[in-house]
Structures are given as C-alpha cells and as structure tokens.
Amino acid sequence: MLSRSGPASSVGFPSLCLQDGPLGIRFADNISAFPAGVTVGATWSRDLMYKRGFALGKEARLKGVNILLGPAMGPIGVLPAGGRNWEGFGSDPVLQGVAAAETIRGVQDNGVMATAKHYVLNEQEHFRQEGEWGIPIAMSSNIDDRSLREVYVWPFAESVRAGVASVMCAYQMVNNSYACQNSLILNGILKDELGFQGFVQSDWLAQRSGVASALAGLDVSMPGDGLGWADGISLWGHHLTQAVLNTSVPMDRLNDMATRVVASWYQLKQDSWAKPPPDGDEGPNFSSWTHDRIGRLHQGSPDDDAKCVVNQYINAQGEGDDAHGPLAREIAAEATILLKNENGFLPLSRDGPGLSDEKYRIGIYGEDAGAGDGPNACADRACNQGTLASGWGSGAVDFPYLITPWKALSRAFNNKSTTVSGYLTNDRTPPEDMRDKDLCLVFANADSGEGFASWKDIRGDRNDLILQKGTDSLVSQVATECGAGNGSTVVVIHSVGPVIVESWIDLPGVKAVLLANLPGEESGNALADILFGDVDASGRLPYTMGKNLTDYGPEAGILYKSDDVIPQKDFSHGLYIDYRYFDAHNLTPRYEFGYGLSYTTFNLSNLILRPLKSKTPLPSPRPKENSPPWYNTTIPNVECALFPEKFRVLTKYIYPYLSSVDDIKREPPYEYPKGYDEAQPPSPAGGGEGGNPSLFEPFVTVSVTVSNTGTRVGKEVVQVYVSFPENVLDEPILDNNSSSSSNSNNNNSSDSSSISNSPNNNSTTTNPSHNSTRTVDFPLRVLRNFNKVEVQPGQNVTVSLPLTRKDLSYWSAVNQNWVMPVSGKFQVWVGRSSRDLPLMAEY
16 A cells, blocks of 8 residues: 554554555555546546446445555646646636535545645645755745635535545645644635535654644644655654644644544444454455565564565456446547537448449557557656556556557458558658558647656656647648548547647648547547547547647746745736636637537537525525534643554654654743644534535526437537626625625725726735725636436426536635625526637526
8 A cells, every 4th residue: 555554452442554646546456446536527427427436436335445546636637738737627626626525525435535635835856845846945825815715626526515534734834834733724714614524634754843733723744754755754743742742733633633644444344344453354455566475464563574465456447248348449539528529520330431443541640549668668657658557646446457449449440441550659751651541640749647656857747738759740741641631530649638739720621639538447449439429529638728828817827837945826816716717717628628529519509697695795694503522631641652562663664653752841831833723613614514605505596498400319518608897896894784885786886995806917915804895806707516417319307407506606705705796697608618608697
C-alpha cells in the first residue's frame, strides 16, 4: 500500500490503508485503468460518473484499501495548461461538483472512504512545493473571498454534501498561509461553513508545521514524515504527544482529530471488515513496492529483513458480467467529442463506402495510434510515447492492458473490402504513403502530469496548448497529401485538456475531428465504437477550446518564473474563468464549453419555469445542531506516553510514544494568540453538510422538451445557465424582512458609494457593518444544472431540473453569507452549450 497507519490495538482500532487514486488503484496488480476524470466530465453523464465511482470503490475494497485518495476536483482547471487538470472533471464548478459528488457516492457505497482533493487552489505544478523547485517556501495562490466560495470551494461543498469521509489539503499556500495550516479554509470554511464531519489529511509532505497545523484544523499528517521523503522524522508523531502534554495543543483538539477518523470508519461500516495484522489476517493484499509474491514485512526500515506474502494477486477487475472493462469502454466512448463532421462524414462503414469494386484504402498515421514501448514503459506514465490514455503522476496507474487505436481499427475494418496500412510514427511520412489512400486517420496528442516528474521540458504543467511531438505538422501533411488531395482525413486527438487546432482545422481535407480525451485501457475499442456509429457521439467539452492561449486571459497563464522569495500567483480574474472570460470579453472560441456534435439532430422546446418558493435574500437561520461528543479533557499522566516495555522500535517508523518525559513542562501554560479563547460565532452559511440546508432547497423547476428529429438514437445534454439580475447592490442585510438597496433596482442614489467588481477589481469587504455598497458584478451567465438523456428517433422526452437557492445566490463578502437578489429578473437559458442557448425564460 502507498501508506498505512499503525493500529491502536488496545482499543481494537485497526491500521488503515490509504492508496491513490482518482482513476484506479495505483501500484497494484489486477486492477482497471479507468478513463481519467476529465474524460468522465466530458460524458456529462451523472449515471456514468456514479458507475465509475462504484467500480473504483469496488476495486479498492477487493484490494483491502480503506481510504481511496480520490476524486480530485482541485485543480478546477482555471489555468488551461495546468499539469493535473486531467485528474478533475472540467473547468466549471458545477460540472466538477456534480461529478465529484457522484464519484464519492459510488466509492463510498462500497464502504471505502473517498478523499476530496486537493483543497484548495492547487491550480499549477510549478512552485507547488519546495523540494521539487529548490525554493525555500512554496507558492501562494491569492484569491478574493467571493471567488473562493463561488468557484474553487463549490465542488468541495458538493463533496461534503455527498458525505465524503476525507478532504486532502494542498501543498501550496492560500493567501500566503499554507493550505494545511490555514485556519480560515480548514476550520472556518470547511469544518464550520460546510459542516464537514470527516477528517482532513495532508497531501504527502504538505504539512509544514506541528502545533500550527494542529490548531488550524489538520487531522492526519501524511505520510507521517515531515519535511523530507521517507526520513522518518515527523512534525507530529511523538512531537504531537509532547505538544498535548505540555498544553501547546489542547486535549479537545486531539480528541477531535481521533473522533473524525473513527467516526468516518464507523460511518462507512468498516468496523464490519475483517481485521488486518497484527489483530487479524485480512487487510491490503498487494504491495506498492514489489510485484513479487514475497516481499519485506517492514518496508522502509533498514532494521528488519523479515519477509512475508505481500501480493496475493487478487483480481479486482471483475469477470463476466461484472467485468469493469466494458464500463471503461462505455465511458471512453460516451466521452468522445465530435468537434467537426463535415457533411455527416462520420460514422464510417466497416466495409468502406462500396463505391467501386476496388478495395477501399485506409491509412492510419501517428505514434499516438500505436503501442510504442508499451503503456507502462515509464514510471508513473511520465513520458509521452505511444498512444496517450492517461496523464502522469500519482493519479496514474499501471495499465493491466491497453487496446490501442491501431489494434482496434486494423481488425475492425472488413479486410474483404478494405485494406488498412499503419504508419505509426510522427516523423514526416513519404507522400507516396498517403497519396494512394482514400481515407486517412491521423492521431495527435498533448500530455502533462504531476510536478514531481517531467518529460522533456514539460515539468508537470504544459508550456503551451500546442499538440506535442510535431503532430500539428503531421496532421497538416496528412490532410494535404491524403489521396493526392482528394482523400478524406479524420483527426483523432488524445489530450489532457484544451489544445490549439488553428493551423489545420479548416483545411479542406479535414472532414472530421474527434477529441477522445484520456480514454484508459479500452481506448481503441471505444474509439471504434464512435467511428463506426455503434455508439452515438454524445461527448461534450468540459472546457473551452480557444484559438490562442491568450484568449483565456492574462491571469490564466502558468507562473513559470518568479524572483519572489514566495512565488505569488494572483487569481485576479476572479469569477471569470474559462467560458465566463470568453463571454465577458466577447471572444469567439474555436469550440465553446459544453459543445459537441451528434450523429442525430435534436430540438429543444417548451421551456417552462415553475416557481416553488418566494424569493428571500438570505437562507433560513442556521439550524440548531447536535452537540459534539463530550470527552474528558484532563491531560493524562505523562508516564502513559512512554514506550511500552519490550516494544520494538523500527528505524524510520513513526510512533506517538516518548522515550523520556523529563522535558515535559506545563508551567507556565502555553500562551495562545490573543482572542484564541473567545467563542467564535458560527457561520450563518453553515448548519449542515455542504452548508446551510436551505441553500439546497429547490426554488424553481426548469422543464424542457427534447425531440430527436433525426433517424438515429442519440443522447443530448440539456444544459441550464443562469444570468443574474442587473443593478444588484451588496450591502448589509439584517434578516429576510429587512429593506435594503440590495433588494432594489435603484442604483442611482447620490449618497451610495458604488464600486464595480470587474474581472480586474476583486477586492472584498468582510465587515458586515461597513457602510459602503457596491454593485455586484456577475458573469454573463453561469452553468447551474444539466442532464443527459437518451432519445429515440421521433421521440419527445421532457427533462425537469431544479434550481436551488444556492444556484440563484452569490457570496456576499459584506454579509458573509449567500444572498439571493429578490428584485429584478433572473434569465434562465437552456441549450446545448454555453453559446448555443435557444431557449430563455425569466424568473
């Protein structure tokens, strides 16, 4: 296992196994390599999001994993070249939140604890932690109060609402305080405002202090080592014991840490699991350190060479009707996005067009179509060779197998009526190998990953949005030379995120373009399903594809260089991420957020809004909650912290016990910061898992009719966007009956001070008694709900989707609460993408 806690055998609590990751069980045998998060996001299918989560949880359970380190919804993908964007689900908080919640429900329905990560603002790999970049202090991600809640915290709120057991805090700083010792985001937002009941664990070596991180809300230090990998020197361990005994860390904080872990264990019914050693014979049945059956009993310590069975080779992939390969194939196919389809060129026929007696000649071009040196040739998948089916880093797995596009397509075409030739290289292909072809399939890709590994000059984050390894030139050459200019070219892209396609997208030879994302183990089979029309093309973009990197805005670039002691990354674009920025600046993307073509045609009609509640500016008062468990907070006798007699201590293993208590001093008492013992009022935005329960009450139901006007069965994604009223003022609201100009359309009062909260002016006011007001700035429209439905030819299907109070509210820095504008009109848009919205009604 990647990491394993020690047992508390005296109270019958077992050791726990924690293991990556978001798309499969890392370092394990006989597991599935599922499509990546961004691929699942591209399905826009709640059903497949859940099914993938359930399969992940099932495989984790079969491998003896207690805590799965996924899913990831941070990064959210606001930086299009961000190295780990592919682990998440797309560049929108609602899409991320829905996918994360469905994944978590699926994982935890198997009794396995899920982990929502990386909390929060972990948007780039450069400078994320000290050791990787040779800097004394990690970078700071700087953000305003409102954007933090409405964009970055939103999917974590949905994760908490789904009952996630664990949240992993990130490496970097947030507003110049390390994420794992930032009391505002851990104690304030996560545990109070969002009502998180589980435990906060650090990313591996993301803990940067002892007492400070304990007081700020960190519950579990992972992997236990403090400042260096596998050195066995912990910032907690026996230091935490000392800190409690000398009153630096209160007993109630220690009790809270333990309660959160144990409560999660009980909540997921892991008390019903058979115990692992030393109290039982079950537990993890694989090793992260060797694939041999026999391995070291005490991995990591030089003290003991004892060996035991560490790999039992349990098949977690399922068999027969329960096999996970077909699910991986279904997800990858349904996520494939048809970007271009000139004159309905796709789907293809396996027999060819049958226009003559001669065989139809097909050429397949590009390294990305083939196996290369195999899917596991590079550690943690940290190289771009062969077909791309996953990004790299801790979010990747060892592929059990990989069906390449070449393998699938070369056997899919009918060899009696077609000939298929492969040119699986990115080198310039001799023109004669293209000029005799009727159909050319050309493959290109773009890769990225986690910052601890690099490929060529890509250190996690991409350097640009250009297709890699010269494949832009390859596509242009094939499209120009195929059939001596008379052939047809289909382009297939595998990518971690948006790519620039301007150099070839409008070439006459390019008849169709498919974005196949990161498809996982069933890559080639899923692609064949789409190419031949066995499955409708129903993937939709989970991000915007611009025409240039600069289209995303000046703040959407990676901070590649910094002369600051603490590198500073200002997210001053605020709410204006991805399609919102394009809308605000009237930029025409190549392909907009939510876009994707189908093999059939749909019509949307009969938009009806059904109001369910009257508008009020504030949520209901925070409900009264159960009191926390009561524990005796008397500090125990110091002698109980000593190592038990005859206890065997292994070098580099971390223990809570002390060798001596001679230096434990309780006088004078530790001087806490001023105000530490003052009772802090709970947030009015809290009161339940995910936030105040009234935030999730439906306020209006959106109904629309989806008609399949084509001749094939297909799936349409109904997308609901909201435009907020104009001239909303943000000022103090005492209660839902108070009168204030935030509930008025009047913005011309001569004694009011209005400040435009533009994309470049995101200062916030956090004092509710402040007398100034400001006009609340809103994006043109924001995604608020969606659903994917299958519709038969000629069939009409009614889709109904709720909009909640939170969907219709903004975060008020003045009120420190979610506020719904009660005057003016909301515009509710329904359509197929952020730019294709044929229906609108006002509420």
